[in-house]
Amino acid sequence: MTILVVEDDPDIGSLLRRGLGEEGYAVHVVDTGAAALPEARRLAPEAIILDVMLPDHSGIEICRSLRAEGFAMPIVMLSAKAAISERAEGLEAGADDYVVKPFAFGELVARLKTHMLRRSDAPQSGRYLTAAPLTLDLETRIARIGEAETRLTERESALLVVLMRAAGRPVARGDIFDQLWADQGGASLNVVDVYVGYLRHKLGEITPPGQQLIVTVRGRGFMFKADG
Known part of the structure; x- marks a missing residue:
């Protein structure tokens, strides 16, 4: 199963690539918003981990674009912003979850697996x-x-x-x-x-x-x- 990680922090990107790889996933990491949509179209991943604060685009807008194009895979957003209003914005944009940095890797994986399991059990919809x-x-x-x-x-x-x-x-x-x-x-x-x-x-x-x-x-x- 393939996971796309959109994260501009090289340390976090490396952690996710290594950790998720050890969990058995094929992990692709991009560090800009501009690369996120083309890579999602190319890979059609089973899940996306999406940073909110990217150097060129907002992860919120990328999430909205993914949903507008019909992508139905789980999207977990990462952000240092912890305010309830900011979490709500991410969820309203179509994200399945919103994880605040710094995060525990084990918790992130558990949340990700839960969302992937729910999607696999549900009838697939969207374009x-x-x-x-x-x-x-x-x-x-x-x-x-x-x-x-x-x-x-x-x-x-x-x-x-x-x-x-x-x-x-x-x-x-x-x-x-x-x-x-x-x-x-x-x-x-x-x-x-x-x-x-x-x-x-x-x-x-x-x-x-x-x-x-x-x-x-x-x-x-x-x-x-x-x-x-």
Whole structure:
């Protein structure tokens, strides 16, 4: 699982990179607000730790921009400002939590894990659906890995949503058919295999060589094979 840290203090950035890495996360650190949004779009991280006082932009505004673009991952803000009004501003901007510096690393990790668990248990909403390394824009039906992207048809996108929401677990052909084709007169179970083939072809255009995102689990159906 990937965490994006936006923090201009090199000591804190190093602490978070090392500590979160030891917790098993892939950690990417940027030290400016200007880099935050492009990096969030590129990585589609599972969570963001965002400093409020950056040298070029306010973390509050970055948080608002992330939410406006449809990013639904947990955002934990860090700040030396402890006033209730300032905490409220961060939460109103869309942050899930507001941690005051100096902070205890263990407490920060515990809060972060709690928010990530809540999000994973809740139905995913917003414009973007992410199962690393893939992000699907639900409005444009563009699937993206890093800078590479491909546009899906409405039915391909619907199939990918079903598989991504069950990432790491096989979905039976019959279950997929019932969700997407049961109301289509004349459709047979074979249509699932046909569209899985279409989807594999398109995702293969943006997936690194040798990597397959949709795998067949013999006797159980198809599974989206997410990282982590």
